[in-house]
Amino acid sequence: MKRWVMLALGVNAHASVTLGLFGLPLVMPDIQRYFDVSLPVAGIIGNAPGIGLLFSLVAWGMLADRRGERLVLGIGVGLAAALLAAAAFVTEIWAMIPLLALAGAMGSAAMVGGGRIVLRWFEPPERGVAMGLRQVSYTLGMAVAAFVLPQIARAHGISGVFFVCAGVSLLAAVLAALFLAEPPHAISGPRTAPAASPYRQPALWRVHATSALHVVPQVVVSTYGVACLVGVYGWDGVRAGQLFGVAAIGGAVVRIAAGRWSDRTGLRMAPLRLLTFGSLAVLALLVLGTVTESWLGPAMLALAAVITVAGNGLAYLSAGELAGPASAGRVLGTHNTIQNIVSLGVTPLAGVLITATGYWAGFAAGLACALISLPVIPARGERHATAEQGQPRPAQGEDASA
Numbered sequence: 001m002k003r004w005v006m007l008a009l010g011v012n013a014h015a016s017v018t019l020g021l022f023g024l025p026l027v028m029p030d031i032q033r034y035f036d037v038s039l040p041v042a043g044i045i046g047n048a049p050g051i052g053l054l055f056s057l058v059a060w061g062m063l064a065d066r067r068g069e070r071l072v073l074g075i076g077v078g079l080a081a082a083l084l085a086a087a088a089f090v091t092e093i094w095a096m097i098p099l100l101a102l103a104g105a106m107g108s109a110a111m112v113g114g115g116r117i118v119l120r121w122f123e124p125p126e127r128g129v130a131m132g133l134r135q136v137s138y139t140l141g142m143a144v145a146a147f148v149l150p151q152i153a154r155a156h157g158i159s160g161v162f163f164v165c166a167g168v169s170l171l172a173a174v175l176a177a178l179f180l181a182e183p184p185h186a187i188s189g190p191r192t193a194p195a196a197s198p199y200r201q202p203a204l205w206r207v208h209a210t211s212a213l214h215v216v217p218q219v220v221v222s223t224y225g226v227a228c229l230v231g232v233y234g235w236d237g238v239r240a241g242q243l244f245g246v247a248a249i250g251g252a253v254v255r256i257a258a259g260r261w262s263d264r265t266g267l268r269m270a271p272l273r274l275l276t277f278g279s280l281a282v283l284a285l286l287v288l289g290t291v292t293e294s295w296l297g298p299a300m301l302a303l304a305a306v307i308t309v310a311g312n313g314l315a316y317l318s319a320g321e322l323a324g325p326a327s328a329g330r331v332l333g334t335h336n337t338i339q340n341i342v343s344l345g346v347t348p349l350a351g352v353l354i355t356a357t358g359y360w361a362g363f364a365a366g367l368a369c370a371l372i373s374l375p376v377i378p379a380r381g382e383r384h385a386t387a388e389q390g391q392p393r394p395a396q397g398e399d400a401s402a
């Protein structure tokens with residue numbers, strides 16, 4: 001039972017900090033009006049926390065490997081709360097972007113710490129569901145953001161949005177600092193570094209690459225989906241945000257189901273490949289619906305918000321299992337860093353592409369990257385997740401004695 005309480009604390013920390021780190025694109029029209037900027041610039045502001053993630057995730061992971069999740073989540077999420085509160089008083093773009101980047105650097109502690117809780121408290125047959133629940137933290141945070149932040153922005157402006165984000169992050173930091181504990185030694189294993197680098201495994205690099213490609217459709221849909229509904233279909237901003245809130249709830253259910261599926265099969269990458277085929281179908285219909293400006297566009301936007309993130313937990317878990325417990329923090333930090341590098345690059349480029357061509361072109365770019373990912377996914381020769389995870393595993397398809 002205690003392991004589920006620990007997981008709940010990790011989920012709460014990640015979900016709470018998600019509002020300020022990833023929920024700002026849901027009030028993109030308000031950001032545009034507040035700063036009087038173009039869509040690409042507003043996209044940079046809304047995704048500025050991701051800049052900080054690039055320089056902090058690996059460091060937080062290494063600290064978590066040495067000192068545990070309690071210290072990392074308590075300090076990191078607490079500092080993120082303070083920085084988000086400070087952002088409420090900023091009115092200049094030149095000051096807002098670095099401040100949000102610092103908030104992202106601190107809040108990213110929850111992204112690494114939450115993943116390590118799963119790997120250290122849960123045995124392999126339960127990890128798929130546990131990681132699915134852990135990944136729900138993002139979708140839960142985005143669901144709350146979708147329902148709450150547009151309403152707050154309308155009533156109290158962007159400053160009110162930052163105060164709300166700061167408040168929920170501060171509460172989560174206090175709970176983590178007070179109640180998180182270390183797992184039994186039998187589960188957590190030794191904290192000494194493994195003899196061999198986990199990056200000797202080609203499969204680990206392929207998992208990172210797969211997630212990097214999958215980030216592209218996720219970013220396009222999550223960052224510009226609300227703006228598309230408002231600009232192309234004439235939706236009210238609050239109503240558009242609520243649609244993505246419902247989609248986030250659906251995404252949470254699908255992530256848990258995907259985790260359970262992977263536990264039953266003992267595989268991570270084979271289910272991910274099937275989910276990718278589903279994403280391809282939805283994204284193709286989304287492009288068609290956006291080009292024709294038909295009802296298919298909003299319907300597929302909602303489905304795309306669900307299906308494009310459904311496999312995130314499987315890739316994240318596979319990376320951690322390939323690393324082994326002693327290197328999990330560093331590898332999971334690297335995994336998230338790669339994702340955020342792609343996200344930061346894609347956000348302005350997609351904004352420019354959409355501005356010059358139309359929203360359909362941005363969604364088509366996401367479709368192309370999902371298609372490219374299919375041969376990259378290391379599903380062939382995948383070892384069962386119930387294999388011993390204590391040391392880095394040989395690359396999939398390679399002889400264990402190599």
